[in-house]
Amino acid sequence: MSVKLGEIVPNFSADSTEGPMEFHAWLGGSWGILFSHPADYTPVCTTELGRVQALSHEFRKRGVKLAALSCDSTESHRGWINDILAYNNLTEFSYPIIADPDRDIATLYGMLDPDEKDAAGIPLTARAVFIVGPDKRLKLSILYPATTGRNFDEIIRVIDSLQLTATKKVATPVDWKQGGSCMVVPSVKQEEVAGLFPKGVKVHQVPSGKVYLRTTPQPE
Structure with missing residues (x-):
């Protein structure tokens, strides 16, 4: 399954580094970005989640909540955050990383990358970006391959456009x-x-x- 522009994004319940999350309730009436990465403890992902943290004040200014996701466990996410902070010279990590070991959310949102697989040969999550409006509807989605890191300055530019053109x-x-x-x-x-x-x-x-x-x- 995949989510189409304009559709209400699927709700889900999952564990995260900030505790249990029910996605729609967590969003509330805010804009939100759900973005996936292939795996914890990998090089490109470490740079990406660090960059998002460095830009977190820009997202907050725009009233945008952030949540990352991969197929790793919450325990793995929590351990990896220490590497993200150290490599990117950060002192805090202020958004949740969602655990999806059974790939339920990844399948629901169409995030799986058929070319990137774990040791068991099971597909990993792609570098997906889903921007959700206060009405819980999908406003934009982008899929990147595992080898290409995202430009989150561009994501902020897109948010500015979406929020302007919404009104x-x-x-x-x-x-x-x-x-x-x-x-x-x-x-x-x-x-x-x-x-x-x-x-x-x-x-x-x-x-x-x-x-x-x-x-x-x-x-x-």
Whole structure:
């Protein structure tokens, strides 16, 4: 099974480094990121979870909860956290790592990587990212192979876009960053523009003559 964009993400109960977790209750009314890694005590994963911790204040500023997951046990996770802290020169680890030894959650969310297997030949979790909105619906998912570490600065950029476009009638263009110019969504009629975008809208002329490329400063 896998989760599709716009669907309510499956609920689950599991143990974690912060104790038992019931996922929907843990999310509450917050944004959340559930991200998996192939295995504890592996090099790329150690850099990734350390980077997420280093950026945790940025996620908190945006009201985003974080939870990691792999097929290892809670005991393994707790031991590995010491290596994450030491390698990344950190002093605290502030988000839970979920244990999924039976791969129930990984199967539910479609996280398993058929090319990465444990010693018993059973698939491990891929580097999956699931961004969940306050409505518990999936807003974005990304799957990376085990050999490619993720860029969590990009994940923050995506969060900024998702939170902005959830409440404003704009979309964010290629390489957009916080504070950058936005695109007015096609569903906004030209006669509605002035009332919705007090900072002004620029219509970009194109050979087709169609009025669809409209930019505006980022709405407040």
